[in-house]
Amino acid sequence: MSSPVLTATHRDAVGTSLIAFERFVRINHVTVFRLAACLLGDAEKAEDVVEDLFVELWCRKDRALSTAELLPAAVDRCLDRATTSPLHDALRRVGSPERTGWLLHDVLNFPAARTAELLARTEPGFGLDLDRTRVALSTFLKP
Numbered sequence: 305m306s307s308p309v310l311t312a313t314h315r316d317a318v319g320t321s322l323i324a325f326e327r328f329v330r331i332n333h334v335t336v337f338r339l340a341a342c343l344l345g346d347a348e349k350a351e352d353v354v355e356d357l358f359v360e361l362w363c364r365k366d367r368a369l370s371t372a373e374l375l376p377a378a379v380d381r382c383l384d385r386a387t388t389s390p391l392h393d394a395l396r397r398v399g400s401p402e403r404t405g406w407l408l409h410d411v412l413n414f415p416a417a418r419t420a421e422l423l424a425r426t427e428p429g430f431g432l433d434l435d436r437t438r439v440a441l442s443t444f445l446k447p
Contacts, residue, residue, distance in 0.1 A: 328369050329358055335371075335422070336378045338412055339404070343382035343392070353381050372424035376400040379407060394444035402437040405430055410438070 333354065340350035357378055361369060380400055386392045395403045405423055408414040414422070420430035 325362055325369070332371055332374055333358075335408075336374065339375065339378050339407055340382050342407060342411055343379065343386055349385065350382075353378065353385060357381055370424065371422050372401075375408070375422060376404045379404045390445055394441050397444050398437055398440050401425075402433050402440075405434055406437045406441065409434060 336357065337350055337354050340353045341347055344350050344353065357374070361374070379395075383392055383396055395407075398406070401423055405419050405425075408419045408422065409416055416430060416434070417427050420427045423430065425433070
């Protein structure tokens with residue numbers, strides 16, 4: 305008796321990969337869009353960033369995907385495309401995962417436990433990072 309895993313064709317493997325990628329997109333699209341819209345202030349520009357990001361991820365040779373990598377990459381991409389403002393300049397000075405956590409928690413009101421989970425952090429570790437990020441941003445935004 306042969307195993308379906310051992311006898312899978314390349315087409316089956318690609319199909320499974322596509323199914324996994326589609327699930328990944330469905331799970332993460334709304335969150336990535338909310339981050340992009342928040343940073344860019346324009347739904348159309350936000351959707352362009354989201355689409356470009358997911359297309360780029362699909363085209364990568366290694367398709368190991370994680371939300372903890374996706375969300376900071378989305379924020380980075382948005383900051384690259386955003387009109388310069390004091391907040392955007394301050395966010396550029398903070399580490400990528402930290403600013404992403406701050407945006408999710410303090411701006412988009414994600415619960416701390418969910419934000420920590422999305423960024424593959426422990427809740428206490430996320431809390432410490434969030435406190436440091438708040439202090440850094442308040443320092444960078446002082447007149």
